[in-house]
Amino acid sequence: MPKVGVVLSGCGVYDGSEIHEAVITLLALDRGGADAVCMAPNIDLTVVNHLSGEEAADETRNVLIESARIARGDIRDIADVRADELDALIFPGGFGAAKNLCDFASKGSDCTVHSEVSRLVREIIAAKKPLAALCIAPAVISKILGDDKLAHKLTIGNDEGTADALEQMGSEHVECPVGNFVVDPANKLISTPAYMLAGRIREAAEGIEKTVAELLEMI
Amino acid sequence: MPKVGVVLSGCGVYDGSEIHEAVITLLALDRGGADAVCMAPNIDLTVVNHLSGEEAADETRNVLIESARIARGDIRDIADVRADELDALIFPGGFGAAKNLCDFASKGSDCTVHSEVSRLVREIIAAKKPLAALCIAPAVISKILGDDKLAHKLTIGNDEGTADALEQMGSEHVECPVGNFVVDPANKLISTPAYMLAGRIREAAEGIEKTVAELLEMI
Numbered sequence: 001m002p003k004v005g006v007v008l009s010g011c012g013v014y015d016g017s018e019i020h021e022a023v024i025t026l027l028a029l030d031r032g033g034a035d036a037v038c039m040a041p042n043i044d045l046t047v048v049n050h051l052s053g054e055e056a057a058d059e060t061r062n063v064l065i066e067s068a069r070i071a072r073g074d075i076r077d078i079a080d081v082r083a084d085e086l087d088a089l090i091f092p093g094g095f096g097a098a099k100n101l102c103d104f105a106s107k108g109s110d111c112t113v114h115s116e117v118s119r120l121v122r123e124i125i126a127a128k129k130p131l132a133a134l135c136i137a138p139a140v141i142s143k144i145l146g147d148d149k150l151a152h153k154l155t156i157g158n159d160e161g162t163a164d165a166l167e168q169m170g171s172e173h174v175e176c177p178v179g180n181f182v183v184d185p186a187n188k189l190i191s192t193p194a195y196m197l198a199g200r201i202r203e204a205a206e207g208i209e210k211t212v213a214e215l216l217e218m219i
Numbered sequence: 220m221p222k223v224g225v226v227l228s229g230c231g232v233y234d235g236s237e238i239h240e241a242v243i244t245l246l247a248l249d250r251g252g253a254d255a256v257c258m259a260p261n262i263d264l265t266v267v268n269h270l271s272g273e274e275a276a277d278e279t280r281n282v283l284i285e286s287a288r289i290a291r292g293d294i295r296d297i298a299d300v301r302a303d304e305l306d307a308l309i310f311p312g313g314f315g316a317a318k319n320l321c322d323f324a325s326k327g328s329d330c331t332v333h334s335e336v337s338r339l340v341r342e343i344i345a346a347k348k349p350l351a352a353l354c355i356a357p358a359v360i361s362k363i364l365g366d367d368k369l370a371h372k373l374t375i376g377n378d379e380g381t382a383d384a385l386e387q388m389g390s391e392h393v394e395c396p397v398g399n400f401v402v403d404p405a406n407k408l409i410s411t412p413a414y415m416l417a418g419r420i421r422e423a424a425e426g427i428e429k430t431v432a433e434l435l436e437m438i
Binding site: 011020030075 | 230231232235239242243250268269270271272285287288289291292294419421
């Protein structure tokens, strides 16, 4: 069975991985005949109360420990994962992708990516293995490939401000509806807007399921 | 569109709602044409570190606030929800069902159910609206209906100890494989083992998707 790395960034849309996107990804991988290898960086995150939407100023949690909730405990520190163990890599979205895997949420196109995340993405790209990113996670890929001056195509849907930031980092941004995905065949790179555009869970699922199918097809 | 209440109990298999079961439920409801009404009790929970599996002795979190992660913030205190707003009710599993919605995890058949949970279940049963429970959540229903001396059938899969406890509380326990479900037509009650038996997410999904389809059919 092919092994697909799933990079998580916490557990909850406002401070971690978008939970629906992560679970739909895991289910699509399993139904597609692939084994998921869940991973996350071992760093702290700023907590957002998901009921009030406000930051819990006095509290931090650990990204790896919180991501373990989505993975039912079966998760590894991304620092210990090498591309040669994997056949493909996928990033669910959620603000955690833009706040914990990098600081795009606060710095925009001047962001910095977590060193182990950029190291693994570069290994995957160098090995010509397929890579997918959902929702806001293409911002992470944009920064890494842009810094490497690697021409590439991505989508985050149709949000102009975010699309502009991706173009500044070096991406060609392609508009895409929620139920579809964008492929960059040269880089084996796939992206879908998911909750950047989805109003309902089934809309996010449609694009994610197609993205995972394409990712597995590319292996 | 029919409205289906989804009773959450936190966010994570070891101290809250089983996340995969909850998301698969939400997706199946949306694809089945129903609106989910997420809810949870406004009480504290004991935190389990999902990486180590150990209890975090110095920390508590709030069930409603953590459940809001799964619901993307769109959630209500169960105390404010009445059966006449709903067409059906469903309980995902996870240890939270046995630790936060009741104390079955520590007390077994001598457990007590959270008063607002038992109040809403009794309203749904009295209104002859369909009710489903996944994984370990049938323990909650067993206690409520058993206390009311209401004869009923349920499954939690094939775990003998748990099945015995359910029978002690007043249920007729029916063994069931993970990809299927048990229906009690007299009480419009549906149950499926999900992660009581599932070894992979697709196995849990098969039974949950069938359960949700049956629940919507019964409305």
